[in-house]
Amino acid sequence: MTTFGPLFVPTELREAVSDAAWLDAMLDVERALANALSLAELVPAHVAAAIADKCDPALYDIESLCVQGRAAGNPVEPLVRALREQVGGDEARYVHYGATSQDVVDSAMMIVARIAEGCARLAREHRSSPMAARTLLQHAVPTTFGYKAAGWLVAVTQARSTLGETELPAQLGGAAGTLAALGKNGRRVRSLVAAELELSEAIVAWHTNRRPVVRLAAALDSVAAACAKIGLDVVLLAQTEVGEVAEARGGASSTMPHKRNPVRAVLARACARGVHAQASLLTGGEYEHERAAGAWHAEWNAISQALAFTGGAAAAARECLDVLEVDKARMRANMTSDLLSERRAFGDDDPDPITYLGSAEPFVDEALRYYEGSV
């Protein structure tokens, strides 16, 4: 068996979105459904137990399910068939990827929290470290490195909060969303399944109202974008001529050993591009009737990739901040006389940018309070 593609995604995350992980998640749902039907007294307890017993990934051959999944145009189909063969008779019908998503989202949240902590540390340490602010990549006025880190902190904290608020409702709609096969018990079974999977309930089936998927992707995109912004600023500050920051153990160059490449910052940017491409693929308007003929099938890979690359971006950004060396002296030295005279333009003779920067510090404090309130 071969691995596919995203070299820059940490191994754990590749595994979290692997075929094996999907299989686990699908079996979790089947087990939850069996239990829910049993609690609702629609299925005898011993049948539910028998089904749950067969929801063991070790009983199934992933490669073979993949091949059959392509034939059926649907990865659930062959699994349900295989499960039936194992059990004999079942009510297991529909599946979603809420479970896997939730797991990966939770893991991503943890990594994001550590980026935020890295930003907060820099914001505190460099609350009053003067540096040039740059607009259109030209020196503008003085700022502090703490203010820059506070800007990263706010973006990461906001993105994390958006991710945390993303609703991942359970999907149980039956063939056409109406749970017709369950008759009057439909809504009750759905509640039990949702409770068992610790997911929220949708108002109506979201088979062709892909809001949960689109919003999850948008939330991932905002995390990735916050990581990419850190990466971009670090890459620019680490330029040979600027030299205000460096990654401590930069990527070695095979041909140019003198270089200290800001590798983690670069990876954060690269991974973020991957997330954005997938988020753009997802839009809610092209889902025909009660089940889309293509757009739905395209989601599985898109959301896998988005999850994996968000994890990749977050891991890279966190590592980047962890090893970031900040050269305060160089920051000060790079501030041109223009910047100091700019200071005087506002009617102050004292060219000391530290004094001048009093205006930045309260914003740093406000950002830190926002972050601390959000943890």
Added chain:
Amino acid sequence: MTTFGPLFVPTELREAVSDAAWLDAMLDVERALANALSLAELVPAHVAAAIADKCDPALYDIESLCVQGRAAGNPVEPLVRALREQVGGDEARYVHYGATSQDVVDSAMMIVARIAEGCARLAREHRSSPMAARTLLQHAVPTTFGYKAAGWLVAVTQARSTLGETELPAQLGGAAGTLAALGKNGRRVRSLVAAELELSEAIVAWHTNRRPVVRLAAALDSVAAACAKIGLDVVLLAQTEVGEVAEARGGASSTMPHKRNPVRAVLARACARGVHAQASLLTGGEYEHERAAGAWHAEWNAISQALAFTGGAAAAARECLDVLEVDKARMRANMTSDLLSERRAFGDDDPDPITYLGSAEPFVDEALRYYEGSV
């Protein structure tokens, strides 16, 4: 002077995102800033009054400001210069498009509310009108047209609520976000400006944390997607062979007078594609340091187009629902014997799909309650 491009956008909306509207919005901000500085006693009241006096769009030549804006790479620059010439001396420095956005967002909200009402009406009327549910465009099981309309209703209501919750904070950061030029008064002036413009306040300047823009675009995209989904389902139901719905006064065909084209549904889909392209352009990771060298400048047109086309999609979807003719008899007749036997497969001898559809109705009711609670 020539109009540009989006033929399918209603005239009012073209005007709402026109150069003239931007000029109005920019002058509104300059006026609010002058008033705020006066309230904060940083500018004498008579100076603020003089500035406010010159914030009259009639005093400026838009075409000339556009030409100068291209030269400066920034539309605010020439306006501020022109305003200064008119007033002599000013503190007016920064601008945002919150005001215009808010206006257009408000207008869009009104149109979206009317789409929701259209969906709700259909959901109520056809709560129990049986039709075939279709997955992969094949008949699946019976459903009701009310259930389909309830699905549209939920999507529109959710999208409207997302749009309504979109935070549009005032932007006042000065040259590099620290409001340095205002010294210790910075945060107070910012609060006054935000209050005057009835916008919220950001934690730190969002010059290069484009969350408000990205989220506004995502909210617009979700409205447009909800409209496109309605358009897609209507286009499919209106097919010659299906004939379950029709737009009452369909677009005439110049060459084929027998056709009844579902024009509004088609336009809703077309406009939604335009929104999605612009939403995809916007991502938060490519904004250098304290002001981006390109990505920021690309936003103005992107958000204008997204606003205009969302309005176009919403207007088309609303009109489509307003004139929709529903052929209940055809819906019933199209239900194949397969669907009826499907019914029997669940152990029920009564092939009447209406009875069978008892499972759909509670979901319709739930969707209507959700909608009514959100108004």
Added chain:
Amino acid sequence: MTTFGPLFVPTELREAVSDAAWLDAMLDVERALANALSLAELVPAHVAAAIADKCDPALYDIESLCVQGRAAGNPVEPLVRALREQVGGDEARYVHYGATSQDVVDSAMMIVARIAEGCARLAREHRSSPMAARTLLQHAVPTTFGYKAAGWLVAVTQARSTLGETELPAQLGGAAGTLAALGKNGRRVRSLVAAELELSEAIVAWHTNRRPVVRLAAALDSVAAACAKIGLDVVLLAQTEVGEVAEARGGASSTMPHKRNPVRAVLARACARGVHAQASLLTGGEYEHERAAGAWHAEWNAISQALAFTGGAAAAARECLDVLEVDKARMRANMTSDLLSERRAFGDDDPDPITYLGSAEPFVDEALRYYEGSV
């Protein structure tokens, strides 16, 4: 009437893609069709003359056609109706935007040719001007500024050649592509129309095989990308700390007069983003049967915007190169001792980068030969 959106697009180009320009182009096609039908002896010469006579834009009210176009979901419909009213009876049926596109493509080609000439000039002048090559924004090894300009030159020349080779076939397919209404004369009339409009002929109608549109957009995107690459390199070289190039008459900053913003480079980047968003919208797989229910309608604005913004990017890049000041001394001074020792690493004691750079010069010459051969 109000202008819409793309502030950064030169006025000429806004006009070239305006509603008025579309009207002109549509009337051109109607006239060509009338003449073709007359040549094919399917329409009496005096009727064709009468139609041609009415193909005068001054006879029509654009705003009113726009409003009717929205109602019909099709801008051609009301025009054909209005033309019929003017003439009485006609065969004019289908339209395309080949003509307008060709005009704008031709104009864009001229601008692009001037960017290429700017690059070639810099490549010649700085064939041997040493500077640091930068990978991941770190100094790598020495190169010459001429080599960098040669890279731009190759990209622009290739993009121009792609644009020049873009096939813009005439579209005349009738209601469903078969030209049924013209009976056996269909293909002959199509040939005559294509000849009259100086466009190529498609094999079959391309109503739902959007290759010409997709490829035109891709060609525009490649021009825009070549402009954006120049913009990006200029923005980076113009950074305060790097200072190797500057735009001679940079955009004034209203608040920071010491800044010399690389405005044209920034605009080239901004416009390129707009082109890319539209190119991404266009893809050939979502066009139902013989005429798409939405995807087709979305093209008009997309291709207008792509054309306009490509023009904007090209104009900005050309101006940027025209006013570019190159600081050879600073380029040399920025080369660090690392770069010189890198030189020695290859077994050469002479640390003079000029000698070393012998390897870059032949590539510059090759690029210039390629460019000169393409003119």
Added chain:
Amino acid sequence: MTTFGPLFVPTELREAVSDAAWLDAMLDVERALANALSLAELVPAHVAAAIADKCDPALYDIESLCVQGRAAGNPVEPLVRALREQVGGDEARYVHYGATSQDVVDSAMMIVARIAEGCARLAREHRSSPMAARTLLQHAVPTTFGYKAAGWLVAVTQARSTLGETELPAQLGGAAGTLAALGKNGRRVRSLVAAELELSEAIVAWHTNRRPVVRLAAALDSVAAACAKIGLDVVLLAQTEVGEVAEARGGASSTMPHKRNPVRAVLARACARGVHAQASLLTGGEYEHERAAGAWHAEWNAISQALAFTGGAAAAARECLDVLEVDKARMRANMTSDLLSERRAFGDDDPDPITYLGSAEPFVDEALRYYEGSV
């Protein structure tokens, strides 16, 4: 080791873009480079032989190279280091993915050729089989199914020809594109490497002029779009109410055995979405100086996914055509009386659509000639 994501991509193609395939391709390039240096007498033949000897994938641990690749931000780095350890001293420096791309492109070409043959067969068989042409999904005028298949044929043939013409130049530029380390021998070595790999030569290094990658992606996107168009038309014609075509051995539904889902058509559409998302990610304007800090790194996964999903789309479209059952009687029966009266509107009393369709047949023939000329 786990597989990643694209369930719907055939196993062969997953393998063709796997980490293992990249390793093979990178080692191929190292071997070609060693041989070229030997031919150019820059490296003794026995050294080249020793290097070639170590270019055996079995000597390397992919997972370990992946982990190191993430650390270095570059998958080549650890491989070169590992190769050096195996050989001791080497000249192998740069790499590209031309080889892998070429292999996958060649495989894709073969599959595409078979789609074209499937279309041609249908065009020939149904050259005169009448059916309704549909615009905006409404019956328009009569056409033939052969004409529809001819449209698919032209699109597939054009896309295949674009793919076949995609230039995949060898990349050998050294640290900054100038091949400085090879001194005066640079261009000669580059020619030898290109010849050995059977690739063309670039004018200058394309490290930051990503035209080959962008155009390859666009060519893949056009293949995918042609497949998606076939998929869309098949899905629409296979609708329960239309029933004009069916996939012979359609995907079984676990819950609704009466359904005959057009699974392959659906998969072609789904895969095409994946290709388009990756093609949109790639644009040539964001590559800094001589090596981009992120955009380059994002390409590897993007092009892998685009290649894999194009293969998936092509395989699905080919299979779809291979098993397509065409119901000529239903096509005829679906033609409404409107369509026949439409016929009369053109002054012909004979309502037989077959006679009428004489206008479609010559286009079918022309498309077949075009296809046959291109093989």
